[in-house]
Amino acid sequence: MKNGTIRSKKRYPSPNPHVRLTEIVYWSEGLKVKGMLAEPKEPGTYSGILYLRGGIQSIGMVRPARIAQFAAQGFVVFAPYYRGNRGGEGRDEFAGADRWDAVYAVDVLKKFSNGKVHLLAFSRGGIMALWTAILRPDITSLVTWAGVTDTVLTYKERPDMRRMMKRLYGGTPNTALTEYEERNPLLRIEENHVPMLIIHGLQDENVSAEQAYLLEEALKLNDQKHETWYFPNYTHFFPPAANRKTVKAVCKWMRDTEA
Numbered sequence: 001m002k003n004g005t006i007r008s009k010k011r012y013p014s015p016n017p018h019v020r021l022t023e024i025v026y027w028s029e030g031l032k033v034k035g036m037l038a039e040p041k042e043p044g045t046y047s048g049i050l051y052l053r054g055g056i057q058s059i060g061m062v063r064p065a066r067i068a069q070f071a072a073q074g075f076v077v078f079a080p081y082y083r084g085n086r087g088g089e090g091r092d093e094f095a096g097a098d099r100w101d102a103v104y105a106v107d108v109l110k111k112f113s114n115g116k117v118h119l120l121a122f123s124r125g126g127i128m129a130l131w132t133a134i135l136r137p138d139i140t141s142l143v144t145w146a147g148v149t150d151t152v153l154t155y156k157e158r159p160d161m162r163r164m165m166k167r168l169y170g171g172t173p174n175t176a177l178t179e180y181e182e183r184n185p186l187l188r189i190e191e192n193h194v195p196m197l198i199i200h201g202l203q204d205e206n207v208s209a210e211q212a213y214l215l216e217e218a219l220k221l222n223d224q225k226h227e228t229w230y231f232p233n234y235t236h237f238f239p240p241a242a243n244r245k246t247v248k249a250v251c252k253w254m255r256d257t258e259a
Helices: 064-071 099-110 125-135 151-157 159-169 177-182 185-191 209-221 240-258
Strands: 006-012 019-028 031-040 048-052 076-080 117-122 141-145 196-201 226-231
Touching: 006 031, 019 064, 019 099, 031 064, 031 099, 048 064, 048 099, 048 125, 064 076, 064 240, 076 099, 099 117, 099 125, 117 125, 117 240, 125 141, 125 185, 125 209, 141 240, 151 159, 151 177, 151 209, 185 209, 196 209, 196 240, 209 226, 226 240
Parallel strands: 048 076, 048 117, 117 141, 141 196, 196 226
Antiparallel strands: 006 019, 019 031, 031 076
């Protein structure tokens, strides 16, 4: 089947009375991959947000309330689970071949939106979003929130993830450097063409602010349009009130990029 083609859809209970949720199975490189779609119930023509989740497998799984929060701001949101998750075929590779699940999810999202697609990434989703912007010419903007940008740095920062990364990548950065570098979008960042917004809490111990600084420096070196919102007192997860305020500000920033 053609990549990005929808195989099946089924309704999913929504935590927001103004938002409709649908679980979708679509094709990515011959694999059936799942994701969740959130649409405003109010009739209209809406821009799309591709929400790229963090974590791996059940950790960091797409939360209906989170994507409904953005849909309630007047966007159609699609969030792929990535291959190998929630009954999807294949294996989650933490930014390996599974990056194509994000790339082809854009085609799914376009079937429900007005054609404008914004990338919104959280944590591990950051690296997925950067690859999507590099590999697709039809993205409008990219927001990376507490986003991963460099897998070698992640390996160094997160001893608790090293066993998983060695298993998926075939070794450490010292013994399997090619596998780590092949996943590093900063090595091809000059191919990006979209404006970026980098959001990071400077007290983040899950994904250090160094990851944001690396991306910012790479964008500066390549004269690429970007903006940074650094929050000195916040960690990986923002307090509820700050989160709501930031969500609204992000949606406004996205709309401004369409002008």
